[in-house]
Amino acid sequence: MIGAATDALKVGGWAVAAGLLAFSPISIFFALNSLSFFLSALFIGSIRHSDGIASDGRTPPRLDEVFSGLRPLSTLAGAVVALGLGVTISAGTWIAAVPEYVRAVLHREAGGFSILMVGYAGGSIAVGALLARVPVENKARASLLAWMLYLPAYGLFLATSVLDGGSRSFPCRIRPDRLGDSPDFSRRKKSDPTCWDA
Amino acid sequence: MSVVSPAHRGAHATGLMLISPMFVLFRPAAMFAAAAHAIPLVGAACG
Numbered sequence: 001m002i003g004a005a006t007d008a009l010k011v012g013g014w015a016v017a018a019g020l021l022a023f024s025p026i027s028i029f030f031a032l033n034s035l036s037f038f039l040s041a042l043f044i045g046s047i048r049h050s051d052g053i054a055s056d057g058r059t060p061p062r063l064d065e066v067f068s069g070l071r072p073l074s075t076l077a078g079a080v081v082a083l084g085l086g087v088t089i090s091a092g093t094w095i096a097a098v099p100e101y102v103r104a105v106l107h108r109e110a111g112g113f114s115i116l117m118v119g120y121a122g123g124s125i126a127v128g129a130l131l132a133r134v135p136v137e138n139k140a141r142a143s144l145l146a147w148m149l150y151l152p153a154y155g156l157f158l159a160t161s162v163l164d165g166g167s168r169s170f171p172c173r174i175r176p177d178r179l180g181d182s183p184d185f186s187r188r189k190k191s192d193p194t195c196w197d198a
Numbered sequence: 199m200s201v202v203s204p205a206h207r208g209a210h211a212t213g214l215m216l217i218s219p220m221f222v223l224f225r226p227a228a229m230f231a232a233a234a235h236a237i238p239l240v241g242a243a244c245g
Contacts, residue, residue, distance in 0.1 A: 066201045075245075080205055082244035086237050087209035092217020093233040097226040147241025154234035158227055 007124040014121065018114035026110065079140040086147050093154070105161045 020029050070077045102113045136142045221229060 070201065078244035080201055082241050083202065084205045084209040084212075085240045085244075087206055088213040089217055089233050089236050089240070090213070091210045092213030092220070093229050095214055096218045096221040097229055100221075100226050141245065144241045144245040148238040150237035151234050154230045154237075158230040158234065161227055161230075 005128070007121040007128070011118050011121045011125070014114045014117045018111045018118070021109075021111040021114065029110075073140075075138070075140040075144075079143045082144055082147060086150075090150060097157070101157055101161060 017029070020032065070080060098116065099113050102108050102116060106112055106116075108115075224232075
């Protein structure tokens with residue numbers, strides 16, 4: 001729910017970003033973005049410090065105590081490890097491949113990426129709302145199963161990029177000659193033969 | 199939450215540092231294909 005709530009706030013930001021990019025140059029966009037970080041720092045700086053003492057008078061838990069507490073809960077510990085590895089792979093792939101996908105396959109630029117991210121956040125909010133209403137018996141195990149959804153999800157990115165067939169960089173690099181040539185591939189290959197040399 | 203949030207943020211940063219540079223070496227489609235298989239395998243292996 002916390003993740004979904006964060007994403008709900010992000011949706012507004014991405015929608016505003018897409019709107020800004022529609023009519024303002026990217027230099028103005030980055031200037032406004034840096035200003036927003038400055039304002040965030042000001043707000044965070046104004047938060048009153050508690051000197052490490054929790055509101056009920058106890059010291060807050062240390063990180064190593066958290067890991068010690070997780071040790072007997074093997075499924076939960078496994079879910080945390082899977083979270084770490086899964087997010088490492090998915091975030092590293094997403095941040096480089098999806099902007100390239102938007103540019104080369106969808107033929108859109110930064111505004112298109114922002115709109116795509118609104119869809120991503122919308123999915124997160126919908127699943128968060130669903131999970132708030134549907135009880136899950138073993139949440140740790142369910143979270144492990146949820147990672148399986150990346151196979152069809154990233155598989156769809158891959159499939160649509162292959163079906164697109166001729167954009168410069170994305171399918172170019174797939175080497176369609178190895179996937180089976182199509183009339184569309186042949187036509188584009190004739191129009192830009194260097195495309196397939198990578 | 200005290201471990202999930204740092205794990206998520208740390209993994210995100212690690213992904214940007216370790217996985218994203220691999221796009222210099224591998225094609226985006228190959229990276230999508232590899233991630234599509236690797237992430238479910240991680241879920242299965244940790245279960």
